[in-house]
Amino acid sequence: DVKVTQSSRYLVKRTGEKVFLECVQDMDHENMFWYRQDPGLGLRLIYFSYDVKMKEKGDIPEGYSVSREKKERFSLILESASTNQTSMYLCASSLWNSQYGYTFGSGTRLTVV
Amino acid sequence: QKEVEQNSGPLSVPEGAIASLNCTYSDRGSQSFFWYRQYSGKSPELIMSIYSNGDKEDGRFTAQLNKASQYVSLLIRDSQPSDSATYLCAVGRGSQGNLIFGKGTKLSVKP
Numbered sequence: 353d354v355k356v357t358q359s360s361r362y363l364v365k366r367t368g369e370k371v372f373l374e375c376v377q378d379m380d381h382e383n384m385f386w387y388r389q390d391p392g393l394g395l396r397l398i399y400f401s402y403d404v405k406m407k408e409k410g411d412i413p414e415g416y417s418v419s420r421e422k423k424e425r426f427s428l429i430l431e432s433a434s435t436n437q438t439s440m441y442l443c444a445s446s447l448w449n450s451q452y453g454y455t456f457g458s459g460t461r462l463t464v465v
Numbered sequence: 466q467k468e469v470e471q472n473s474g475p476l477s478v479p480e481g482a483i484a485s486l487n488c489t490y491s492d493r494g495s496q497s498f499f500w501y502r503q504y505s506g507k508s509p510e511l512i513m514s515i516y517s518n519g520d521k522e523d524g525r526f527t528a529q530l531n532k533a534s535q536y537v538s539l540l541i542r543d544s545q546p547s548d549s550a551t552y553l554c555a556v557g558r559g560s561q562g563n564l565i566f567g568k569g570t571k572l573s574v575k576p
Contacts, residue, residue, distance in 0.1 A: 385563070393568070394553075453564065459508045
């Protein structure tokens with residue numbers, strides 16, 4: 353069964369901490385994405401990557417960075433966590449043309465206190 | 466700005482009825498269309514994809530696409546309480562690029 357695996361289901365961090373969210377896919381997909389989802393706001397794209405070591409800003413990149421050193425792994429980094437970054441974070445992957453849609457990970461619910 | 470619009474709901478239907486979920490999109494170059502189901506607290510799950518005009522059926526689900534009207538819909542026949550979820554519409558160009566997601570329609574199926 354093909355999978356997108358996110359390292360943590362629930363995470364609680366303190367304000368100012370550096371936070372790493374990890375995502376691994378086993379489908380040999382070219383594209384990987386990080387979204388956050390908040391009630392009433394839908395899915396908002398933070399960053400995406402079309403290839404190893406490539407990254408593109410999405411709609412809300414401020415306060416975040418990403419790393420893609422290997423094709424299967426895409427990491428989201430919160431440089432200095434703030435309470436307004438409390439959210440559900442979703443990783444997704446797809447083929448290069450997204451022709452068959454995205455496969456999502458199970459999500460990480462991050463709470464910053 | 467490419468957009469995908471959905472009625473946020475909630476859409477409430479009785480058990481056994483047909484639920485009709487609608488989505489419009491602004492990019493005429495769109496070539497691929499998807500419906501995702503998202504249960505509360507869970508991640509989106511792909512349930513239907515459609516690429517050409519007309520209907521596509523899969524079990525109790527039917528996706529309908531009308532590219533001239535820039536409209537895609539999802540029909541759920543014999544709705545069950547387990548169908549209660551938020552349904553996300555997503556649209557893509559079929560070339561390298563992102564899918565654009567609507568904000569979702571919340572469906573509630575009452576026993």
